[in-house]
Amino acid sequence: MPIIEVSLLDGRDPDTIRRLQAALHDATVQVLGVPADTVKVIVRPVPPHLWCSGGETVTERRQRGT
8 A cells, every 4th residue: 555645835726736646646556556546645735934944944035035
């Protein structure tokens, strides 16, 4: 049972997330040859103040304008 977990910055529209889920699901079924009903896709939206890279949050970078 493949489980795919994706973390994304919060703010994408539901249609975009749904297309991502479908594409990940379909690719996993095709590449791994597993039954479609065994593939699980979990999308976790992360608020920008909790997403940190290089010691700085996305919120802090946005406030700086970069």
